[in-house]
Amino acid sequence: xxxxxxxxxxxxQRSKTFFQEALAPLGYTMMMEFDTPQGKSGGMGxxxxxxxxxxxxxxxxxxxxxxxxxxNRATVDAFYLAxxxxxxxDNGKPGLRPDYHKDYYGAFVLDPDGNxxxxxxxxxx
Numbered sequence: 001x002x003x004x005x006x007x008x009x010x011x012x013q014r015s016k017t018f019f020q021e022a023l024a025p026l027g028y029t030m031m032m033e034f035d036t037p038q039g040k041s042g043g044m045g046x047x048x049x050x051x052x053x054x055x056x057x058x059x060x061x062x063x064x065x066x067x068x069x070x071x072n073r074a075t076v077d078a079f080y081l082a083x084x085x086x087x088x089x090d091n092g093k094p095g096l097r098p099d100y101h102k103d104y105y106g107a108f109v110l111d112p113d114g115n116x117x118x119x120x121x122x123x124x125x
Contacts (some may be wrong), residue, residue: 003120004043005008006065012040017052019044028052032100063110067118073105079119080107090124 001068009015020030022042031050033042039056047075053065070076077094092108100106 001069002050003067003118004053004121005067005071006055006116008057008059008063008065009054010057012042012054012056016040016042019052019054020044023052043045063114063116065116065118067106067120070119070121072123073121076105076107076119076121080109083107083109083111083117087112088117092118 007015016030019027019028021075027046028044029046031043032047033040035041036055038058041053041055041063043050044052044054054123055065068079070079073094080094082108088111091106091110094107095105096102097104097106101122103124104120106118108116108118111117
């Protein structure tokens with residue numbers, strides 16, 4: 001199951017305004033924002049779970065971010081090892097990401113086209 005998806009955008013504020021207005025009828029609201037080395041990043045969602053992300057990108061790349069839900073942390077670890085063995089490029093070793101939330105355990109790998117593929121578990125341990 002897909003956990004969340006993210007888009008890189010050239011103008012964060014413009015895209016934020018667009019998606020806030022376009023997705024409002026679906027019940028989406030901006031739930032969290034923070035600064036990254038590239039600029040702003042924000043997560044929108046429904047009922048407490050941001051599952052649609054916008055991230056400022058200084059590059060012209062059109063890569064996409066897709067996160068797959070993992071049943072436990074061992075599965076995140078297994079995803080990372082399998083993806084690396086299949087020719088992926090490390091984009092974040094398995095580990096806790098407390099900036100997202102205290103139990104967020106994820107791993108990030110770039111696929112051959114530069115898309116950011118993640119496996120994430122939201123459970124404690």
